[in-house]
Amino acid sequence: MRTKSRKKNKINVVTLGCSKNVYDSEVLMGQLKASGKDVAHEEDGNIVVINTCGFINNAKEESVNTILEFMQKKEEGEVDKVFVTGCLSERYKPDLEKEIPNVDQYFGTTELPGLLKALGADYKHELIGERLTTTPKNYAYLKIAEGCDRPCSFCAIPLMRGKHKSTPIEDLVQEAEKLAANGVKELILIAQDLTYYGLDLYKKRNLAELLEALVKVEGIEWIRLHYAFPTGFPMDVLDVMNRESKVCNYLDIPLQHISDKLLKSMRRGTTQEKTTKLIEDFRKTVPGMTIRTTLIVGYPGETEEDFEILKTWVKAMRFERLGCFTYSHEENTHAYSLEDDVPEDVKQQRANEIMEIQSQISWELNQEKIGQEFKVVIDRKEGNYFVGRTECDSPDVDNEVLIDATSTYLKTGEFTTVKITDAADFDLYAEVVN
Numbered sequence: 183m184r185t186k187s188r189k190k191n192k193i194n195v196v197t198l199g200c201s202k203n204v205y206d207s208e209v210l211m212g213q214l215k216a217s218g219k220d221v222a223h224e225e226d227g228n229i230v231v232i233n234t235c236g237f238i239n240n241a242k243e244e245s246v247n248t249i250l251e252f253m254q255k256k257e258e259g260e261v262d263k264v265f266v267t268g269c270l271s272e273r274y275k276p277d278l279e280k281e282i283p284n285v286d287q288y289f290g291t292t293e294l295p296g297l298l299k300a301l302g303a304d305y306k307h308e309l310i311g312e313r314l315t316t317t318p319k320n321y322a323y324l325k326i327a328e329g330c331d332r333p334c335s336f337c338a339i340p341l342m343r344g345k346h347k348s349t350p351i352e353d354l355v356q357e358a359e360k361l362a363a364n365g366v367k368e369l370i371l372i373a374q375d376l377t378y379y380g381l382d383l384y385k386k387r388n389l390a391e392l393l394e395a396l397v398k399v400e401g402i403e404w405i406r407l408h409y410a411f412p413t414g415f416p417m418d419v420l421d422v423m424n425r426e427s428k429v430c431n432y433l434d435i436p437l438q439h440i441s442d443k444l445l446k447s448m449r450r451g452t453t454q455e456k457t458t459k460l461i462e463d464f465r466k467t468v469p470g471m472t473i474r475t476t477l478i479v480g481y482p483g484e485t486e487e488d489f490e491i492l493k494t495w496v497k498a499m500r501f502e503r504l505g506c507f508t509y510s511h512e513e514n515t516h517a518y519s520l521e522d523d524v525p526e527d528v529k530q531q532r533a534n535e536i537m538e539i540q541s542q543i544s545w546e547l548n549q550e551k552i553g554q555e556f557k558v559v560i561d562r563k564e565g566n567y568f569v570g571r572t573e574c575d576s577p578d579v580d581n582e583v584l585i586d587a588t589s590t591y592l593k594t595g596e597f598t599t600v601k602i603t604d605a606a607d608f609d610l611y612a613e614v615v616n
Contacts, residue, residue, distance in 0.1 A: 194227030199235025217303035362401035480529030
């Protein structure tokens with residue numbers, strides 16, 4: 183028991199789930215700090231706020247387990263109060279209140295003012311862009327929109343995050359300027375769907391114009407795009423990518439599957455032919471572009487034939503970056519009316535097969551980099567290595583560049599030029615070019 187050494191009225195914010203949740207926690211912490219509160223991220227504190235994820239089964243399980251873990255600490259007198267917010271709380275509030283009633287209060291994704299009030303703080307509208315960032319100092323997430331209007335059959339995000347709502351360009355520029363003033367050099371643009379940006383505010387897809395405004399922010403060196411949607415992709419974004427060196431030649435575009443039958447059932451609004459042409463157009467327009475995608479295996483009705491189509495296509499497309507999930511049967515989604523007919527072990531086996539194919543592709547692509555020079559940013563030091571990333575890599579999900587720290591000194595957060603000396607499936611080894 184550490185109650186005696188625990189600082190009173192210190193608020194510990196615990197974040198689960200995706201980068202959008204990280205952003206929301208940072209905004210919450212910025213508001214708390216502005217109200218004079220003592221706040222920290224995932225450190226000791228006698229008041230705990232858990233920002234939950236409710237996206238798929240594994241995430242929901244982790245969120246529930248984290249709540250239970252802190253309820254145990256509350257019972258043992260280690261913490262005084264526990265508040266729960268985020269997607270799980272938005273989606274299952276009545277159930278949670280019934281099942282885990284000892285939580286002091288539950289808040290949904292749009293109830294920040296109420297949560298602040300419960301924590302003895304005021305919501306300050308004027309704090310545009312004021313956040314306490316929790317990422318390494320050199321990069322930060324910039325959430326350009328909230329919610330989603332897409333009808334994907336498997337996805338519960340619209341239930342938890344509501345309709346798409348873009349943030350005005352001038353607000354995002356102001357936020358980027360504040361981040362840059364605090365030493366941030368890389369902006370990672372996030373939203374449920376980047377490509378929808380601006381339709382509600384400006385009556386047109388306006389991501390390209392937003393990028394044009396953000397590249398003018400002094401101090402920002404890289405701007406990275408996460409979570410695009412394949413239908414209605416605004417191709418003028420690629421022109422900006424080609425023209426502006428600050429916009430990374432990188433795009434995260436979750437494609438989910440490629441069998442026409444499954445794409446139709448998933449309500450993705452596209453076909454194998456259209457998707458393949460889109461990727462070819464990307465690569466033609468921006469030579470050397472890094473494309474990251476995400477796939478789902480085990481969706482209802484996925485036959486061995488559908489899976490073979492997917493495997494053949496992954497081999498042919500040779501994506502630079504790829505992740506694979508097993509399908510999660512989510513209530514209140516369109517796909518919930520379908521029979522979840524692919525056994526869990528088959529789902530897992532299929533996911534493993536896709537990742538084995540990708541591992542080989544990644545290894546081959548990495549071998550081609552040996553002897554080449556790249557600009558990298560140093561994120562951290564780990565053991566005997568400085569760990570960096572190239573323009574082709576996003577934090578936490580992509581390849582890393584390892585530089586021997588016993589023979590070289592580098593500052594975290596700084597950019598440097600390196601030469602690749604060796605490569606594994608998902609790691610590159612390099613030496614600094616003087």
